[in-house]
Amino acid sequence: MTTPSAGARPHPSVADRAESGRQAAARVPLDGLGEVGDGADRDPVGLLLGQAADRVPELVPIRHGRMARTPFTFYRGAALVMADDLSRTPNSGLQVQLCGDAHLSNFGLYATPERQLTFDVNDFDETYPGPFEWDVKRLAASLVVAAVANGATPKAGKEIARACAQEYRETMAALAGMGTLTAWYSHAMPTEGLEQVGALLDRTTAKTVRRTIRKAWGRDSLQALGKLTVVEDGQLRFVDQPPLIVPIESLLGDSAAGFYDELRVRYGDFRSTMAPHHQVLLDRFHIVAMARKVVGVGSVGTQAWVLLLEGKDSGDPLILQAKEAQRSVLAAYLEGPEYENEGERVVLGQRLIQAVSDVFLGWNGGAGVDGKHRDFYLRQLRDAKGSFAIELFDTPALTVYGRMCARVLAFGHGRSGDAVAISAYLGETDMFDKAIRRFASRYCKVNAADHAEFVAAIERGTVTAIAEY
Template identity: 65%
Template structure:
């Protein structure tokens, strides 16, 4: 169902300055600037409509053991638009643990969140802000930053939907790691408190200072390392160093080989399959000709000064590559470029962008190109983004138009191993994620209004703790039902990849 504007809602359009009034009518503001007093009042009005405490309750019918909604059925709906041969891999990965199930169940949670009261305070949502969608990557200045790094589901919506997704992922991970209900709730509350306090700090900064705020692992994750035990601290240090080594040269060594002096992708189906093997009944040279014709359109979506950099590389090869958990089955390609020689590579990932799972539940904008949606959402939310970030659309191998966004496959990218974290480490990591989520929301939304809504007491923190644990139990029940459906043959799944 579509989530309508609630009575009294004031939603500020993040790009146009359009105001949606309480009766649902739209009136173009003469100028989108709003005074500080107006922004404070917006937060207070939202708090009067729906208190932060109200956000902590699961609606009737969603508590574990009482729901009649079909989570497995929602997931199977997504299979219709995906590569049929890869869908069982997605299901197999989701079935492994409640946490991997949660990673793939963004649609299920969007459906659940649409049934709950919401603040009406809009930001550019990540849309899938679970723990594993935060991580390291290199900035254009070659500094390692920490931020949200997945925007497949980005869409404008109530700020707390991202916070709930993050807090619940902490509780799911806590249960997976053997922690009890009390510990899980404590971890989720700490994350919510960090988000609330960070948003308060952002609201107090100057506009430019708030916009430029970001987290660097050498700063924020050092703070985390001081809290955890020595083995965990050493593990985090190793993962940061490992991230620096994940670049195009490292990807080249893993994904390609040289045949008769020419670089080619390796073939390890179904995970990596060169175009040449997928198009056995087509003229491969014609396919590459079509791809070359599409490159200028992608180039045009990049920042002008970065187009100059792209022009220094020659496009060589392409292969299909299976990635992630929730994304498995959508079309994802790796494009190999060469600079001055074979030892000077660039690898770009072209990832299919389908409609955000949030779009069917939120009364938001329509996008002619879903790749553009992802790129614009990422550029708005991240402090720094990949220099090759852009989008392109065109017919796929099946002749159907598909939208893609492109970025570097690896550029200092890495993440913390969630399964290895003890309670103190998980809590510290959750706080770091809550902090950078608030940074992104402050850039795309109104930090003053959100901070005024959240207040200085712990009402919101406690609400997120309650919600996170209840939803983690709901997720556990959904995972159990999903595995049972696989066992009885109702859902196709393979667990070999």
């Protein structure tokens, strides 16, 4: 009989892992996950205004305007507010690599390196280690907020959240029973479930859903080239549509040439963080142009850039996005690692959570155009990326879509955490499902009140917002 060498990490048995899950349930019963926490000293508007301090000043009002549109767009931008709220509630202590902002619009389609279309989490700006249920709660509450916005009754929204939690629990149980490699490789292909959504909608909307899946393949660098660039003096340049797209030449004037020289050095630093065989691929392209591009809701105001690269010629483009990575909103509330570069945090978290990730993922840090140090991560802007028009989904469709999101979320948590322990914690009854249903329903009301307070602050002039973007 052999014994572990000195310093070797103990390898717990399946029974030990399951027991750790049961012990967590004894410390924090499932019913406790339904609590929303004490909100006596909450300040959602203050938290959001605090985030503006380190963002591009002229873009912050656009962020506020987008958040003010509906309770759902507010929810999308209020990851920090929810992190603060979750920190006031009991948690299981069962750690995974959290997405950190797992609302239903942060899931979508993209192409794998094997050129297959897959469905997974696709936003990792807030990724950080933490208790698994924080992601589940963020997803389930987003479903209720979206359902109510789409005209569903609160009761119907609660049932959508319950189905989401049930799918997560059942998927985690399935992962716990799989071999290690089988569980690791688990992922979702859109034809395995998302097309079911189409069968639950009216004929016109069903066609739109199926078209989204088919058209995802057309969303690539060549398609982006036609939408985002123009030819000036015989050279390709990004369009100038301020404030949403602004070429570096318009931002810096005569200083742009010097910035391109610096960019090429930084580009090499990005390259060094990629796998060696992907570096070979990247070396076949060279930088042609750069522009600042506003993206999303919660990310608006952080520095986000698009880079136009050419391969063989101008008809062989690659468009990359260099997106600023700030400290995760979760880091203030959870004990976890400190990162020398927040871009590295995003990339490592994405690689761990997703079944397959973008081959051009990389990170770098340095002075931004404003002279301040900024961390960035690099990825393709479009590679068969597709998202679904959530506002078109009725209750049956949201139920199916929510279950699909819960399934891939469980896949990601199973890679980074202990599926056996989590499954043992969740148990075989519907207690977890009911607790998450209760939390999501309650938090929908909290979010609606926060949105109303935010809109009122805009009307008073406390918050500056631009509505038209």
